[in-house]
Amino acid sequence: MCTGGCAKCLGGTLIPLIVFGILANILLFFPGGKVIDNNEHLSEEVWFFGGILGSGFLMIFPVLVFLGLKNNDCCGCCGNESCGKRFAMFSSTIFAVIGFLGAGYSFVISAISINKGPKCLMENSTWGYPFHNGDYLNDETLWSKCHKPENVVSWNLTLFSILLIIAVFQMLLCTIQVINGLLGTLCGDCCGGDGPV
Template sequence: MCTGSCAKCLGGTLIPLAVLGFLANILLFFPGGKVINNNNNLSDEVWYFGGIIGSGVLMIFPALVFLGLKNNDCCGCCGNEGCGKRFAMFTSTIFAVIGFLGAGYSFVISAVSINKGPKCLTSNSTWSYPFQSGDYLNNQDLWSQCLEPPDVVPWNLTLFSILLIIGGVQMVLCAIQVINGLLGTLCGDCQCCGCCGGDGPV
């Protein structure tokens, strides 16, 4: 099995996840699908750009690096090109760590926001966080405490849950590439070429 092929597969999976995370974060700026009059009334976690920066931008670069690791000739990694392939796999490991940290950032921001609940207009005519430590998650009757924006609770809960799942999946994929990249650094790109044993192509 080629470690480059594995990296390409991971990169191809990370790209749509990054785009989805980016779009989910954009939608959070429109609570309930509506344009809000004052941006200060948005939840603080929306402005941390977990989906845009963490699961989005910081994930695109590793994904592109992973996609570029595999060429069409599996056994082209042997011979004089072996050193270059090993260095490329080592570089991919560094990018995988960056991607892991970005996804972790998005994951943490999403978890905090889900537990905290959204910022909304309450019955005392102030914009605040009416929920305490996730108490609203199991009691939808509490959602009525948010008067505006309409449907802000399910909107934020759904989108931040999506970001939470995306961040978790991205962390797993980047962790796999860290291991894959280290194997590629030690053994070269393809086991089918006998790179580990130094016997050349088979």
């Protein structure tokens, strides 16, 4: 497959992941599917915007670059059209690294939140984090430590797990584009009019 065509395919695959990442992060502002009356009762990690910033907006720039590579009709440099295409492929690796870092940020935030558990109203009528080191992941009976919001444990666990999985796929796709971009830089785009150089 041509390096430009591969980049376009990767860019198209990233679009739904961006949308799902942003939606999952937005839903985290409604613990248990309900509007909360005090924002201080939300888990801290929700405010780090892992899905909105990391898997969302930081990923938009690589996607735009990846999608534009296939139709790149760069005039080239020093009279050599393939030089311009190679530079475009090299620049795509830089944007792929930016995307990887954004997805990595979302991954770290999600992993920390899953391990920490949600903030909720505990048995002593105070808001806090009743779980320690992911102990609730293997023992569902501990979930009863959270009284409000209802279903907040499963809600946060599901959404942060979705963000974690999205981040893994995004990092994988960006890694593929780094390799693809380096190949395009070294070998040129086989679909270009001048062929590989």
